[in-house]
Amino acid sequence: MSFRLGxxxxxxxxxxxxxxxxxxxxxxxxxxxxxxxxxxxxxEKLTVEAHxxxxxxxxxxxxxxxxxxxxxxxxxxxxxxxxxxxxxxFGRLLAQRLRRKVILDNDANVAAWGIYKxxxxxxxxxxxxxxxxxxxxxxxxxxxxxxxGATGTAGxxxxxxxxxxxxxxxxxNKGCLETYSGGLxxxxxxxxxxxxxxxxxxxxxxxxxxxxxxxxVIAEAAQAGDPYAQSVWNEVGHYLGVAIGNxxxxxxxxxxxxxxxxxHARDLILKPLWKTLRERAFKVPVGAVKIKIAKNAGHxxxxxASLL
Amino acid sequence: MSFRLGxxxxxxxxxxxxxxxxxxxxxxxxxxxxxxxxxxxxxEKLTVEAHxxxxxxxxxxxxxxxxxxxxxxxxxxxxxxxxxxxxxxFGRLLAQRLRRKVILDNDANVAAWGIYKxxxxxxxxxxxxxxxxxxxxxxxxxxxxxxxGATGTAGxxxxxxxxxxxxxxxxxNKGCLETYSGGLxxxxxxxxxxxxxxxxxxxxxxxxxxxxxxxxVIAEAAQAGDPYAQSVWNEVGHYLGVAIGNxxxxxxxxxxxxxxxxxHARDLILKPLWKTLRERAFKVPVGAVKIKIAKNAGHxxxxxASLL
Numbered sequence: 001m002s003f004r005l006g007x008x009x010x011x012x013x014x015x016x017x018x019x020x021x022x023x024x025x026x027x028x029x030x031x032x033x034x035x036x037x038x039x040x041x042x043x044e045k046l047t048v049e050a051h052x053x054x055x056x057x058x059x060x061x062x063x064x065x066x067x068x069x070x071x072x073x074x075x076x077x078x079x080x081x082x083x084x085x086x087x088x089x090f091g092r093l094l095a096q097r098l099r100r101k102v103i104l105d106n107d108a109n110v111a112a113w114g115i116y117k118x119x120x121x122x123x124x125x126x127x128x129x130x131x132x133x134x135x136x137x138x139x140x141x142x143x144x145x146x147x148x149g150a151t152g153t154a155g156x157x158x159x160x161x162x163x164x165x166x167x168x169x170x171x172x173n174k175g176c177l178e179t180y181s182g183g184l185x186x187x188x189x190x191x192x193x194x195x196x197x198x199x200x201x202x203x204x205x206x207x208x209x210x211x212x213x214x215x216x217v218i219a220e221a222a223q224a225g226d227p228y229a230q231s232v233w234n235e236v237g238h239y240l241g242v243a244i245g246n247x248x249x250x251x252x253x254x255x256x257x258x259x260x261x262x263x264h265a266r267d268l269i270l271k272p273l274w275k276t277l278r279e280r281a282f283k284v285p286v287g288a289v290k291i292k293i294a295k296n297a298g299h300x301x302x303x304x305a306s307l308l
Numbered sequence: 309m310s311f312r313l314g315x316x317x318x319x320x321x322x323x324x325x326x327x328x329x330x331x332x333x334x335x336x337x338x339x340x341x342x343x344x345x346x347x348x349x350x351x352e353k354l355t356v357e358a359h360x361x362x363x364x365x366x367x368x369x370x371x372x373x374x375x376x377x378x379x380x381x382x383x384x385x386x387x388x389x390x391x392x393x394x395x396x397x398f399g400r401l402l403a404q405r406l407r408r409k410v411i412l413d414n415d416a417n418v419a420a421w422g423i424y425k426x427x428x429x430x431x432x433x434x435x436x437x438x439x440x441x442x443x444x445x446x447x448x449x450x451x452x453x454x455x456x457g458a459t460g461t462a463g464x465x466x467x468x469x470x471x472x473x474x475x476x477x478x479x480x481n482k483g484c485l486e487t488y489s490g491g492l493x494x495x496x497x498x499x500x501x502x503x504x505x506x507x508x509x510x511x512x513x514x515x516x517x518x519x520x521x522x523x524x525v526i527a528e529a530a531q532a533g534d535p536y537a538q539s540v541w542n543e544v545g546h547y548l549g550v551a552i553g554n555x556x557x558x559x560x561x562x563x564x565x566x567x568x569x570x571x572h573a574r575d576l577i578l579k580p581l582w583k584t585l586r587e588r589a590f591k592v593p594v595g596a597v598k599i600k601i602a603k604n605a606g607h608x609x610x611x612x613a614s615l616l
């Protein structure tokens with residue numbers, strides 16, 4: 001029987017999973033990474049948890065997805081803002097403790113790989129994934145392989161410039177796609193509008209405690225017919241439509257997946273997204289693409305990592 | 309000795325070349341394609357010219373680059389606005405006459421392939437070419453292969469949306485990159501500003517005959533110190549910088565080439581382009597890329613086609 005271990009290492013927690021035949025999750029675990037964690041401490045915790053999961057199973061290789069800028073070839077975390085780490089040879093350090101080969105990749109690449117290997121026909125050659133979480137990331141599959149580019153930075157779709165001089169982004173630039181479709185900015189913008197007196201069903205939640213606002217409750221309000229909340233999602237869908245239209249023109253993929261917390265808004269995003277996409281002049285590449293919401297999104301990180 | 313035939317089929321003329329060892333052009337020819345040409349007529353003319361060039365040489369395969377939307381697999385010209393053709397099985401028709409295998413591809417892909425095979429180190433894996441001509445096209449090399457995408461439409465960088473609701477593009481959409489960096493739009497915009505009374509060295513040419521305005525004379529005026537002409541190129545470079553910044557974030561290539569008539573402005577474009585690129589937050593992928601003006605641009609079409 002073939003088993004694999006996948007780890008999804010984020011700034012709040014690391015999820016671990018023992019993955020069996022047919023990409024089924026056999027056992028799961030997790031480890032907190034919150035606070036100012038030192039790499040050594042996290043590696044210790046991961047080692048204990050990994051050994052618990054791997055007990056009695058033959059596992060030759062461990063895959064890890066990390067939020068950040070990763071040197072795939074060397075297994076080094078160049079920068080992970082979420083973990084607060086710089087230049088950590090994580091692959092080597094974890095491999096020493098686990099006595100197994102460890103492969104490291106960016107979390108969006110890993111999620112894209114997991115979706116590619118479990119949710120599309122093997123005939124699909126070119127695919128993109130946009131991870132709409134707090135921020136926005138992307139993973140690209142071309143000719144059935146993860147496209148990482150010259151420095152492993154490929155797929156950085158969250159920071160595509162949509163509007164020069166537009167909304168301020170945490171990256172330091174303005175008008176990035178992330179500022180129009182990432183959960184952090186989306187919520188911040190709603191809060192700002194409510195402060196300014198915007199009419200909305202969301203007001204009672206906001207007045208009670210502004211921290212209760214998040215993409216889920218904004219989607220609920222839109223589904224309940226709140227015009228302001230609907231306009232927020234129309235804007236998210238529109239900007240994703242412009243960005244995805246550009247990505248289709250350059251990559252010409254067969255399928256694009258949306259994943260991450262914000263993508264749970266589903267049709268609230270997909271309808272305005274397709275409205276914008278259908279305005280594009282070149283019908284052939286736009287007509288050839290399917291846009292889907294990824295299934296089992298919470299597990300694609302660990303499954304993708306296990307398949308690296 | 310190994311010889312190959314390459315054909316560069318455009319809306320004004322078709323260039324043919326017999327290419328020898330080390331990608332050296334041995335013999336050249338050309339055929340007019342201007343006016344409302346019927347495919348059969350063009351194929352007849354090409355056959356005569358091709359036989360003249362191939363005489364006494366062993367040639368098993370002919371490559372053709374065509375401006376338009378090409379079905380690479382089937383050798384069909386889906387649409388070529390420049391030639392005024394739709395759904396022409398050009399590959400099959402020419403193969404019947406030449407009694408040789410004919411491979412057809414989009415002209416920007418062909419130029420990119422020619423540049424890739426003759427102007428970069430074999431170590432380079434990921435490369436992009438932007439063809440700045442009357443319009444703007446693009447060719448993409450990933451992992452050492454032309455990336456054509458699901459429908460052969462990949463690399464359509466000229467119609468990336470730069471500014472929603474921006475300048476009207478011939479494609480039917482607004483704000484496409486082409487409208488800020490293609491020769492047609494560039495010249496049109498200069499004419500419009502001169503009509504409005506813009507001060508410039510270009511005025512005497514314009515007053516004499518507005519048709520004398522073109523990217524070459526606008527570049528000459530800028531090199532001679534004309535502030536208005538310089539501002540035109542600063543704008544071209546800036547928008548190319550924004551677009552190339554986005555392309556670097558998603559593709560992360562090692563090198564990007566500019567080619568086509570507009571690229572002769574060289575530093576007039578490259579300086580503002582780099583100024584804009586250097587403002588990007590993610591320094592690693594931007595720092596890893598080289599941006600070059602292609603050499604021997606007039607021959608990259610036939611050489612690239614001969615290498616298909």
